[in-house]
Amino acid sequence: MTSNLVALAFDAHEPRELARFWAGLLGRETVDDPxxxxxxxxxxxxxxRLEFAHSDEPKRQPNRMHLDLTSTSDDDQQAIVERALSLGARHIDVGQRPEEGHVVLADLEANEFCVIEPGNNFLTDTGVIGALASDGTPAVGYFWSEALAWPLVRDQAEETAIQSPQGGTKISWGGPPVAAKLGKNRLHLDIAPPAGADQHAEVERLVALGATRIDIGQGDVSWVVMADPDGNEFCVLTPR
Structure with a gap:
């Protein structure tokens, strides 16, 4: 039994507005959850899914994870950038070199994301969201490979990446050094065991793989909050 990736969850000061931004950029629809x-x-x-929940916590540092969006041509890349800017994004400098082909932007709440140049071999055949690109050690890549049963598609020079056997978005980690956390991550993964499975048993399996149960003040909720080997929070939802 392994869990499935259900959602990438954003903490947001204005979750409805941030959801509308990403819906407009990605061409998706929003729904209001109960x-x-x-x-x-x-x-x-x-x-x-992308999910957006209210949080009053300020953004204290660059996110450990960001979205890499793919493009099919130079014109398409420019169109994606222009659409993002029209929705309220802005250009930012995170130390990218002029010769690099990707464009680095920030959304309405300063969450970094990249629009990748066409012809990027690593993101070939991945979809609109090519990757969830992360800071992280090799250990965390190995952990998530086991946690989701997604095979490693990169494991070299301390960089790792995984992808579902069905294809789609990759999750990648750039290797050490990994900056110390200043509070809870603003982006985290939500995973869930399949219908009919046991949530407690899945939590224990993840603990055996190197995760820990943590308390972030969640109170009495149906999901279990955990941290991966690099200290990144994630939630184990009820089976579905």
Whole structure:
């Protein structure tokens, strides 16, 4: 039994507005969740949701994870950038070199993301969201490969990446050094065991792989909050 990736969850000061930004950029629809989370619906069964929940916590440092969006041509890359800017994004400098082909932007709440140049071999055949690109050690890549049963598609020079056997978005980690965390990550993964499975047993399996249970003040909720080997928070939802 392994869990499935259900969602990438954003903490947001204005979750509805941030959801509208990403819906407009990705060409998806939003729905209002009964818990007050605004969800972008996937367009394919192999995709995960984007979810946005209210948080008053300030953004203290660059996110450990960001989205890499793909493009099919120079004109398409420029169109994606222009659409993002029209929705409220802005250009930012994170130390990228002039010769690099990707464009680095920030959304309405300063979450970094990249629009990748066409012809990027690593993101070939991945979809609109080519990668969830992360800071992280090799250990965390190995952990998530086991946690999701996604094979490694990169494991060299301390860089790792995994991808579902069905294809789609990759999750990648750039290797050490990994900056110390200043509070809870603003982006985290939500995973869930399949219908009929046991949530407690899945939590224990993840602990055996190197995760830890943590308390971030979640109170009495149906999901279990955990941290991966690099200390990144994630949630194990009820089976579905």
């Amino acid at each position: 818990d007050g989370v605004f969800v972008l619906l996937p367009t394919r069964e192999t995709e995960f």
